[in-house]
Amino acid sequence: MTILRSLTFVAALAACQTTLAAPAFQTRLIVRMQPGVASTAANAAAVVSRAAQSRLRGGTARATVRPVRTLASGFDVVAIDAKLSDAALADLVNSIAADPAVASVRPDHLRHAYANAATPDDPYFTRYQWHLRPGNGSMETIGRDASAVANLGGVNAVDAWQVGIGTGTTVAVIDTGLTHHPDIDLTLGDAGYDFISSGFISGRDTDDRAPGGWDTGDWTSGAPYDAPGGCTTPEAAEDSSWHGTHVSGTIAELTNNGIGMAGVAPGARVLPVRALGHCGGYESDIADAIEWASGGHVDGVPDNTHPADVISMSLGGPGQCYPDSPEAIAIQNAVSRGITVVVAAGNSADNAAGYSPASCPGVITVGAVGVGGRRAFYSNWGSTVTVAAPGGGAYAGDAASGELVDAGFVWSAVNTGAHEPDESTDGYAYGGMAGTSQATPHVAGTLALMIAAARSAQLPALTPAQLKSLLVSTSRPFPSAQNPSLGAGIIDANAAIHAAAGTPLPPPLTILTRNVPVTGAALPTGGSSAYALDVPTGARALTLRTTGGSGDVTLYARLGQLPAADGSDATLVSRHAGNAEVVASSSPASGRWYVRVVGETQSANFTVVGSFVQP
Template sequence: MLAVTATALLATGAATSAAATPSPAPAASPATPSAAADTPVERLIVGYKSRAAEAASDSAADKDAQAKGKKAGESLGFDRRLGTGAALLDLGGKLDKGDAADVMDAFRADPDVAYVVPDTRMYATAVSPNDTEYSRQWDLFESTAGMNVPAAWDKATGQGVKVAVIDTGYVAHSDLAANIVSGYDFISDPFISQDGGGRDSNAADPGDWTSAGECGVDEDGQPVPKETSDNSWHGTHVAGTIAAAANNGKGVAGIAYDATIQPVRVLGRCGGMTSDIIDAITWASGGSVQGVPSNPNPADVINMSLGGEGGCDAGTQSAINSAVGRGTTIVVAAGNDNANAAYFNPASCSNVITVAASDRQGNRAYYSNYGSVVDITAPGGETPVSSSNGILSTLNSGTRSVGSESYAAYQGTSMAAPHIAGLAALMIDANPSLTPAQIESTIKSKARSLPGSCSGGCGSGLADAGAALGSGGTTTTGSNVFRNTTDVSIPDTGSWATSSVTVTGRSGNAPSSLKVDVDIKHTYRGDLIIEIVAPDGSSARLKDSSDDSTANLLTTYTVNASDVAANGTWKLRVADVYSGDTGYIDSWGLTF
């Protein structure tokens, strides 16, 4: 018999039918509004349902855009087809959020439209360094808060694994040259591109420096940027963390130093556009993009150290889902706003590994985003006090043009994400049959606790490369902890979603204070009923449905399980009792 203590909502009870209550739940409202909502909109991304003529015909999409624009009093036209099949529509100028909302409402009212989202701007998620001196790569091997990478190198070095870095492109560097393969420049706007043209096969980074105010104004009317900024060479720094050459007598060693890097350029002056990023994800993973030659080196891993405000949009999610379906593992930065990553894109997308940043002492870095959408933490560094506490990697000295190759220490979740991309490459080298879900599950289950502090949620802890390459992904993470990190979809007003954990090596019965930690991604957690089922079949209700409109659930319940045997298969089962909202069990575990 199981009983739940006061930390849970209900005591032992039988299962309730998941489809018993047909009333729809209201849409969840984020606790923090997105500043992106105040940004003028120039283009829309529209996904049509497959039955619609507009889903396949550019002329039909153009006709539909003109008709809906006329209805809303605006001038719309078809721009191009994205790699996901969505249509990119030009609004004929910059619309404020009210006028753009009127246009989007016209599309949302059409039953043939699956989704419509603004084509928003994203930015690199590094924090600029304040010094270039660096003495050692503590992030790889220091015992306090390093990622234990040397322990993995006797099992894999990334040989034969292809990693796409969707970023600012690549500036030539001798410590990376041997591992670079041809990429592509997906920046369609010549102003952003800063290389004199639009899309082409040259992913070289000409620099992304900007003059004060060149990128417009923020929601407070302040110029963006406030001051002239120098070239970041962001993509080259990220690439070096993943796959800088090793054992060559100079510079730094990449985590997967025998992997190849494919630079895919989407960020330039003033950031980059969602539509270009969607096409880059599609192409890098082996999908087809109109007007772009097929990719001869589809990626096993994609790193996206970029992001913008606002939750994951349907267009980006569609591209990610298709890429993961093709077998590509996608790693993204959580963001640098010291805020909940649930309100940033693509950090809040499903089917990605979202990475927070830690400092040299193993605390969550002061700038790092946090929250239930974070999957894992990796070294991101903190440079304000000393550059020796940053992440050293390959760079260039040029401030307004290409200069000479160099090295510099940066900080940011941009620096944390490539640690995980490099680790994923090592895992694929060691076991090419691993799926993206298995890679994420193993990285999370083999993480260790942060040696410092983390407020707000840092995922499963600090990544450990040696452990991840060690024993093939068993769910046991310690003598007292048993976990399952495989995603399980929760049917919308359907049957139970069930995830199992097998407990072995325990003697006697379970404790009277069994801890059940639960991480569920769902757009309206009040819809959910959650139960724990013991090996003998007895069950306890952990959570009943409610009117709680908050997204996602990350919590721990305490169960009195002293009457049942500890060993055996335990099950977490979750039901969604209202229609209209979806989610999945991300991970859960038992602590004895």
């Protein structure tokens, strides 16, 4: 497998450029007719056409105006087959708004991706994925970096896996779609849907939507995208991002399968919904995608047979989200169906209140921190932001510039194709990206863990508002005050899943170093502390012991999972009067051995030590 890294995207291998015979770029408008006026896309197109003939000048006056569709939320979408300047578009909108048959009109904005248990056996997990480990300040050397950094930004998914892995939940990822990858569960790939209704943006020869949530590429390098009348310039053109695959991997990459990396909720299934393509994606298509993913009906599209528990959207753009906008209405409809919607705050180092869907009512808006637990230099901020999660700081020390480092990125699955996906084994790769796009799926995955844990505990279903409240209340404080604000804190998947399951949060875990004694925290009667020792393959004569101090403790140990407070699931037990407790295994299995020390009476000043003979 290939490891790649870039500030805005991973380095891509060369691929043959394809010029598409796609329809031209369209300027789209979202129109709502007055009550009593037939609300059809054809009627709306007629109104727009009249205004266009009187307001547009030159070649655009002859541009074709045609109906596109009526959205699930009741708005009508029309298209003008021309790229209008901002001034011409504003003039046209004002003219349409003056028509007595029109209740409201707005541009159909293009949204863009925001890119900038025991330790699992996935080979790249330990080396790269700092963001899934506890943000407890442990010193870690990430990837190819030369220097260690204190990890204060991780979400602690590792300890959350002791409770559950999100089994039975579905997370809809509204993004660029999904590529084939051996480290992602692809069972819902065909069940997803492509909502892009512009052939120019989808890369298809027609404006039709299409079944399947597959990513066929979103490159803008080459005609027609970087040509006159396209959406970019040759200097700003980019190869395909495979953004949706990276986001999906962070949510639910397969774990403990012996390959690649891990996901926050490896038991969850991803439902890919393609709404972003070449040049981005229209707000109207995103609104219909939200309706469909949450179980609503969209005309012309088969109903979704796998409604999501969580919708994840690492996308957006400038402009406040108004409650009567298509995105806002679709989100409210999703929330009313019990679906939690998570969105990225944005990468403009600006107030998120001025971005959509980040400022839409009812969403969980996610800001980004780097490995050091501080706001990433690019992350939007403000009271609109609900919580923060690791998005990566990109540069050494989470600075705003300087040297790119592996500790500055979030790591997940990607593809190496420059344009179309490379479907050979050479195309399956892992890469680092940085952005609020990368922070968002950490929250979506944590919500999947919470929902599955509550179901497993046979508790009443948690509403989106309850899930949001638990996520906020269990977030970890920032290592230093954030000004401007970045939400309640950094999410803690372990604390969140315990809160959702209604179980006490286990004590903080202290990692033991072979033969190095650690002074245990004072314990009240019935209190406990937790420790762990990583035992390599082939080690012999494992011993775990407590000595000295005052009081009376009991020691429980187990491979791969912290024993219960009563020791009912422990495989090794030592219970004697006083603090001299020891358990041993002559030929221990390799992996992380967990130790729980329980105070039978008030106990203090004892030491804990683990040892084994090196292989």
